[in-house]
Amino acid sequence: MVGGWGSVAVGEDDGVPSIIVVRMRVIVLRGSPGRAPIVGGDEAGVWEVIRHQVEVVNQVMSQCHIRVGGPDEVDIVIADPPGPCLLSVGEKYGLPSSGGEVRLMLDGEKLGPWNIAGDLTPEQTARVLFRYIEDAGFKPDLTVGIRGPSDAFARADLLVRRVDGTLAEIERWPHEPLTTDSMQSIDIGMVRLDDGLESYGVNEINIGTLEERTLLRALSSKEPGTVEIFIVNRFAGSHKQGESFIASSAGTLGDAAILDWRALGRARTAYTFAHELGHLLLGDLSHPDSRGDRRTWLLMHSRASSAVGGPARITEEQCTRMRERWGEIRASF
Numbered sequence: 001m002v003g004g005w006g007s008v009a010v011g012e013d014d015g016v017p018s019i020i021v022v023r024m025r026v027i028v029l030r031g032s033p034g035r036a037p038i039v040g041g042d043e044a045g046v047w048e049v050i051r052h053q054v055e056v057v058n059q060v061m062s063q064c065h066i067r068v069g070g071p072d073e074v075d076i077v078i079a080d081p082p083g084p085c086l087l088s089v090g091e092k093y094g095l096p097s098s099g100g101e102v103r104l105m106l107d108g109e110k111l112g113p114w115n116i117a118g119d120l121t122p123e124q125t126a127r128v129l130f131r132y133i134e135d136a137g138f139k140p141d142l143t144v145g146i147r148g149p150s151d152a153f154a155r156a157d158l159l160v161r162r163v164d165g166t167l168a169e170i171e172r173w174p175h176e177p178l179t180t181d182s183m184q185s186i187d188i189g190m191v192r193l194d195d196g197l198e199s200y201g202v203n204e205i206n207i208g209t210l211e212e213r214t215l216l217r218a219l220s221s222k223e224p225g226t227v228e229i230f231i232v233n234r235f236a237g238s239h240k241q242g243e244s245f246i247a248s249s250a251g252t253l254g255d256a257a258i259l260d261w262r263a264l265g266r267a268r269t270a271y272t273f274a275h276e277l278g279h280l281l282l283g284d285l286s287h288p289d290s291r292g293d294r295r296t297w298l299l300m301h302s303r304a305s306s307a308v309g310g311p312a313r314i315t316e317e318q319c320t321r322m323r324e325r326w327g328e329i330r331a332s333f
């Protein structure tokens with residue numbers, strides 16, 4: 001039987017709740033292009049590390065009759081951190097344009113100056129840039145709808161690829177600003193892991209920082225019904241070990257989580273991998289303790305307790321919600 005959105009239910013004998021299998025893709029970043037992956041040392045090592053994580057996750061999710069594929073069915077990818085391949089319009093407060101000129105280089109070729117009229121929303125400016133970039137022989141990919149709580153308008157992202165699908169390299173003209181517009185900002189997004197991944201603050205929940213959006217937009221498979229887990233070295237200036245993004249009208253990054261390597265090391269104490277996956281399966285970024293729930297042994301509690309019994313318990317209500325979101329529920333469950 002094919003279950004709900006992107007999942008497959010198996011073992012559907014009468015009276016036995018079916019197991020819902022969620023497709024998962026794990027993307028392990030290299031520290032810098034061409035260098036060793038962040039965990040595992042080499043390809044075989046990465047597989048060993050991730051297989052172990054998947055085993056722990058499946059152990060935890062068994063109580064909800066959910067699996068994330070077998071260890072061998074999980075798609076594991078080792079990837080370079082994306083270079084400067086994304087243009088963000090309106091990263092600063094989503095402000096409209098006041099008019100100006102845009103100059104940039106794609107793969108070393110000087111392009112522009114391109115005129116941008118006044119009173120354009122970030123999306124409208126991005127659409128103008130989209131056409132210019134396409135005319136220059138590249139393949140831009142536009143995403144809008146990222147509006148921070150205090151932004152004037154939604155920000156717009158343009159991921160730029162070459163015709164062969166590989167990521168193009170965006171630079172400024174030497175000694176020239178990217179835009180002469182004094183109000184509407186244009187920024188280049190790239191991922192540099194040597195200083196850690198810039199993590200989001202309270203105003204960017206489910207929106208992500210420019211660096212996070214560059215990572216997810218450049219490397220996501222965009223397959224609906226697949227959860228994607230990105231492994232990085234660490235988050236910049238933060239004690240965070242994991243962050244999640246949920247596909248929704250406000251979230252344009254799909255169902256994805258980012259974990260640092262310490263989170264993997266705490267597989268059976270804090271269950272961070274399973275916790276972040278729990279956010280994705282629940283479609284909820286909040287924690288029960290924010291509503292006064294003091295059960296620190298719950299998987300979804302924000303502060304993991306490594307007390308005996310671990311923070312690996314999921315409430316029945318949460319299990320039901322996960323199954324509703326990822327598959328069909330049998331009446332008997």
Ligand SMILES: [Zn+2]
Pocket residue numbers: 275276279285287300302
């Ligand atoms: Zn959490």
